[in-house]
Amino acid sequence: MDTATGEVSRGQIESTPAAVEEWVARFPGRVVHVAVEACTGWLFVCRALERLGAISHLAEPVETSALRGRKRRAKTDRADAKWLRELLVQGRLPESWLPPEHVREWRSRARLRNTLVAERTSWTQRIRATLYHHGVAGAPDELRTLAGRRFLADLELPLDAGERITVALEIIDLLDAQLGELERDLRALARRQAGCQALMAQYGMGEISALVTLCELGDVRRLHASRQAVRMAGIETRASNCTSCSGDFGFSDVAGVRDPLPAFLLDGVAERDPQAVGAVAVGGELVV
Numbered sequence: 001m002d003t004a005t006g007e008v009s010r011g012q013i014e015s016t017p018a019a020v021e022e023w024v025a026r027f028p029g030r031v032v033h034v035a036v037e038a039c040t041g042w043l044f045v046c047r048a049l050e051r052l053g054a055i056s057h058l059a060e061p062v063e064t065s066a067l068r069g070r071k072r073r074a075k076t077d078r079a080d081a082k083w084l085r086e087l088l089v090q091g092r093l094p095e096s097w098l099p100p101e102h103v104r105e106w107r108s109r110a111r112l113r114n115t116l117v118a119e120r121t122s123w124t125q126r127i128r129a130t131l132y133h134h135g136v137a138g139a140p141d142e143l144r145t146l147a148g149r150r151f152l153a154d155l156e157l158p159l160d161a162g163e164r165i166t167v168a169l170e171i172i173d174l175l176d177a178q179l180g181e182l183e184r185d186l187r188a189l190a191r192r193q194a195g196c197q198a199l200m201a202q203y204g205m206g207e208i209s210a211l212v213t214l215c216e217l218g219d220v221r222r223l224h225a226s227r228q229a230v231r232m233a234g235i236e237t238r239a240s241n242c243t244s245c246s247g248d249f250g251f252s253d254v255a256g257v258r259d260p261l262p263a264f265l266l267d268g269v270a271e272r273d274p275q276a277v278g279a280v281a282v283g284g285e286l287v288v
Helices: 017-024 042-051 061-068 077-090 101-133 146-153 159-192 194-200 207-217 226-232
Strands: 033-037 055-059 235-239 249-253 280-282 285-287
Touching (some): 033 077, 042 055, 055 077, 061 077, 101 207, 146 159, 159 194, 194 207
Parallel strands (some): 033 055, 249 280
Antiparallel strands (some): 235 249, 280 285
C-alpha cells in the first residue's frame, strides 16, 4: 500500500531471499515497512528485508488472529496478508520481539537442548511402556543409571521386547552425548554473560534457566508489568489448594501465549531446595 496515494497492489513472490530482495528493490529511495507473520521462514525474510534497508515488523500470530475476532470466513494467505497490512497501517499490529543475531543463536541452541531432552524422555518412556506391557514390575526410577541398566540386562524378555529396549538405550546414549557437549557450552555462556549472572543471583535460578529466561523474554523494557513476563513465559500464577496455608501459589497453563518457555525453565531449583518446587503446568505438562 502506498501511504501517499492510498493505492493498493497485491501479488505473489517466490519464497526465497533473492525474490524478497528483488521485490524491495522495486521501491528505491522509499521507506518500506513490511509486516511478516512469525511463522516458519520469517528469519530469512526479515534478513533479506534488512539487507535492502526495509523495516520488518514481525507479527505475533496468536494476538494477530485474536484481533480479527471470531472466524467468519475461510482462512487464506490473501486474507491473512490483507489483515496484516490493515493492522500495520492502523498501528495496531502486535509485534514479536526480534532478537539480535547472537541472542537468536543462544535461544536456538537452548531450544535444541529442550528438544533433545524431550526426545530422551520419550525413549525412556518407550522402555517403561515395554516393561509394563510384559508385566515387569520393580523397575528403578532412573533407568539410565548403572543400576537401571543392570536391571534391564537381567530381564528375560521376548526377543522383540529386548531388541526394542536395546535400541532405545543406544539412542539415549547418543542423545546424552549430544546433550553433554551442548550443555557444557550453554552453562559456560551463562557463567560469563552479565545478564545471566544477574539472574543467577535470584533464588532458584540455575545456569540453564537463567540463559533460557534471558533468551526467551529478551528485552524486558518493552514489558510494562511483571504479569506480561509471566504470560510470555507460558505460566500464570493462581491460588492453589494447600492444607498448610491459605495463600500458596502454583502455576497453570495459559493457552495462546507466545514463545512459551520450555519446561526446563525451573532447571536448578530442585537442586537447591526440593521442598520449594511447586507443581507447574507448562504447555499442559506437569513438571516439578
